[in-house]
Amino acid sequence: MVSLPPAGYTMTYSSAVAYLYRLQKHGIKLGLETMTALTARLGMPQNRYRTVHIAGTNGKGSTAATAAAILQAAGYRVGLYTSPHLVDFRERIRVNGEMIPESRVAQLTNQLQALSQPELSPTFFEYTTAMAFQHFADTAVDVAVLEVGLGGRFDATNVVTPMACAITTIALDHQAYLGSTLSSIAFEKAGIIKPGVPVVLGRLDDDAWRTIEQVARERQAPVFRIGEHFHTEGEEPQQFSYGGVGTHYDGLTCVLAGRHQLDNAACALALLEAAAPQGIVITSEAARTGLQAVNWAGRLEVVDRRPTILLDGAHNPAAATALADFLTDADRLHPSRPVILVLGMMRDKDHRGSVEPLRNLGDEVVLTQADLPRSATAQELQSSLGDLLPHPHVVPSLSDAMALARQLATPDGLVCVTGSLMLVGECKAWLHGRVCSPLRG
Template sequence: MPTPEYTECLDAMYSMRRFGIILGLSTTANILAGLGNPQQTFSAIHIAGTNGKGSVASALATILQKAGYRVGLYTSPHLIRFNERICINGEPISDDAVVNSWEAVKSVHCGDREPTFFEFTTAMAFYEFGRHAVDWAVIETGMGGRMDSTNVIDPAISIITNISLEHKTYLGNTIKQITGEKAGIIKPGVPVITGTTQKVARTVIEAVANRQSAPLYIKGRDFRVRRSGNGRFSYAGIDHWWPGMKSGLMGNHQVDNAALVLAASELLMRREPNLLKDQIQFGLAQNRWPGRLEVVSEKPFVILDGAHNLMAARRLGRYLQDNLAGRRITMVAGILEDKPYEAILKDLVAPCARLIVTRAKIDRSLPPETLESVARPLVPDIQIVNDVAEAVRYAIATSAPEDAVCIAGSLYVVGEAKAELDKSGEALYPI
């Protein structure tokens, strides 16, 4: 049971302003200076992009941990508990550590304005990484890159996973503008790896890397993957050729994410003699990232995937079509109001016989009635169940053992679903 102190500090954080991307980095820098600049005590890998940031980050953290390093991992959002955002050697920090880091950050002067939620939590993460004396921290941007509060670090490697239109209010209306924001994590002389495919995005990244004298490694040019079936692939890299590789994460797109992981691992090997190929291969295969094509039951087949933007929804739709053909699929979906929900719904429900629309508790969730009206021409059977936990229970209870249930559309929906499934797991048929 959470302590009153833990509950109070989370309530205080959630009451903070949500975004601060246009406000600059000085507030975060001021807080960290007051904490003794803990971000200067560890080596870091910085990751930006539209999709795949968490998958790449978790894999690199797992690999470094398997190689014997003490590793911090900072990601967002969390699925069930805030503590998941800040991990040390694969474990979320304790409730007491949340309270202690909250109090430490609150005690220092932050400058001319109050910090946003993300600025505050970023400072908490770096404080914890310093306190635990991590060797490496793998840090995912919250949004964008150039003005993201994580961009106060001096990383050893920067990674930009891919680019698509997102957060246009904050990042810009075009791929070129959005790429410019994400490329803001590129630092002078620091190697950068990217999996971007659009010509305009690559042109922007190449220009920034050239301006910063940062060595640039592009997937498809400097390193490649070749799929060989059963989830395995060969990696032709910067310095090595590694056949028989496999990601611990499901989905064809995870091979592309794994390519970025392996390219980063090659660069790490140049500076970390203790990092070996066997550790890299084992860490990649052992990596797990909850809520991303996560199978939690076989009968019925229940799968969780955030699919919180258009690119992710298309990938999930293809996965369902390719891997669950012949099953009656029920989609349980809720989407946030700042997303292109009409296009997302179209991709999500294409392979489905039934849709249950629901709504996460976060205030940015779209009303189920809005989703229902859009989806009515797309799927024959639609129902509204406002509460996520109730929607999940109903979907499973009304599915046959050979059917499939997919819960998607928002990481907040997946988080609430996962919490419910963790409570009522005895009712399922787990793997």
């Protein structure tokens, strides 16, 4: 049980964040009972604006950020709720790109803590989701773009009835909570599908597709599937056109790097097209402007030069494969450039499956760790990956690992930091001389 602040005590931003962090230590609780009760006590703020809802193993955050940028370019006031954050807790909750103010975090934490008494015990994620719902209502957003935290069916965000929803990809991750097969994971993510609400689907394995299609059919939800109902075309990297059910956009540019981001952009455009019957209007100009304005940190993000430092939070085999594709393409353009991988992962992830696609892409590998209890130590990674990475550098301190990687890369090389969004967040903070907020789950 988390100890409550003393009666009459008003939390500041720092004490509110510390209180939320203590909640996080109690882990994940799947179920909607607490969230339903908490939002009822708030007056159902999530019903005061329109929403779109996005799930998926990989790509859901990029799709959410892209949809939000396009909506904003179209003139809407847009709330964006995503997780985890990389450096600052407030990254999770944004209105028209602006992070929630510290004063609002403190105010809403105090309000939610009082409303939760005596019998509700919200988790960290339930608190932050309710905070986002209320902040969006209080700031009069037109549309909120909501990224699922984990799964879908029992996720705290799943108390909304959106205009449309999307499921970007299905891959093995979080098996302890979602099941050990693609079908079981797909079933959990299909839980966001509401009766009659359109669902947009990215590229799915056949088993995942059959599971989701069955749920959609039972709920009479129209299905729009990439490659069948919408698609992208283009020969130049990141330059493309989009074709949907009744929409066509030419001359689009995806500023997010990687071939997989074209699918995420297509899902975002299809999601907003599916919301058109609810009054959402996206012009060609809004689509072009929004796509060029997207900012989604920690995903194939270049943050420094000489050497080039690339951050990518790939933390499962599917995401690592997308990173490997990008690095392979980059190597064709710079065949003599040294590539140094800085790798750190959480203890509960598939270490071997995530490293297999990358094993031959680094001239040197530096194993390190994030400053979190969940993080595998550099020595643990060495033990589990010994035959895949026979001669790694083992450097527990991230700052020391980065110093070594820069030295190995030389000014003309590439340092790729990957394996965990938590590690990527710490690296971003280190590069800018900042300290990460501990609440990064």
